[in-house]
Amino acid sequence: MLVADLQTPALVIDATAFDHNISTMAVALPGSRLRPHVKAHKCTEIALRQAAAGHRSFCCATSREVIGMARAGLGDDLLLANETVDSERLRAMAACDARVTVAVDSDATVEAAATARIREVLIDVCVGLPRCGCEPGDAGRLAELARLRGLTVRGVMGYEGHVVGLEDGSARAEQTAACMALLMQAHALTGGDVVSAGGTGTYSCNTWANEIQAGSYVLMDNAYDKLGLPFRRALQAVSTVVSVNDRWAVADCGLKALGMDHGDPTIDGASVWFCSDEHVTFAAEPLPRVGDRVIVRPAHVDPTIAYHDVLRVATGPGIGAEVIDTWPVDLRGW
Secondary structure (H helix, E strand, C coil), rough: EEEHHHHHHHEEEEEEHHHHHHHHHHHHHCHHCCCCCCCHHCHHHHHHHHHHCCCCCCECCCHHHHHCCCCCHCCEEEEEECCCHHHHHHHHCCCCCCCEEEEEECCHHHHHHHHHHEEEEEEEEEECCCCCEEEEHHHHHCCCCCCHHCCCCEEEEEEECCCCCCHHHHHHHHHHHHHHHHHHHHHHHHCCEEECCCHHCCCCCCCCCCCCCCCCHHHCCHHHCCCCCCCCEEEEEEEEEEECCCCCCCCCCCCCEEEEECCCCCCCCCCEEEEEEEEECEECCCCCCCEEEEEEEECCCHHHCCCCEEEEEEEECCCCCEEEEEEEEECCCC
């Protein structure tokens, strides 16, 4: 089968670019220096290839990801990098045949973890992104509370998510340093061996964390491609042109197939006007014909993949490449 023969919309991985990204990151952050974030791809087949490159500790966003990774034999060291107080999910993770650590940032999340018999935690610290995390000065108190409840505190984590996408490299590095000063302040109060932080955009400039939680590097997207990183866009959405006007064309790849929070997708040689539920409307010269296939490149890889059941793997980019494998997106959902 060729990429051009696929039913659409279909997500396709360029195997050559994918292999380049795996090997490039393995050289840059070998072994435990990288804790790949599986939320970016939600696919144990991809995680197996990351593990084969030496990265055997993983970051997860949901309990389903944790449990699925454990079942796939990838449970050496799994971190749920999000808070939860769901007792059923916490107990399920505690019962996994895996080393499971969860993030905590409050008395309530510490208590929930301890009650569910989770054994290890990281203190999640707010380093500037207004999301989860305790104040740096409160990290020591929470660590002490966790230890009193019988939990092992492995260290701290903090995500500079408001910084990772800055296109100005100097600003990205400068603001990362400010974020990590807060995290190191918290680490001095908590102790432990782990300082976990970072993402694809700051993997090379974050020299404070001893493990980096990068995920998108393995497939990349338009947003990260703007940063000039040494990784290649390996993910593409194949779409079929279903309508052509004298000024624009419409293909069957819209809001229900693409993560749009980082902006519109792109189509090589075309100008994307907008996306609607099932469609992307674009202009091109010359216009394609009804039935033609086009390659749509998503702006944000993580939510795009979460819309799909499978990933096709092809020998290269473009609709003429051969499809050589199919990987289930087996960690999607909750």
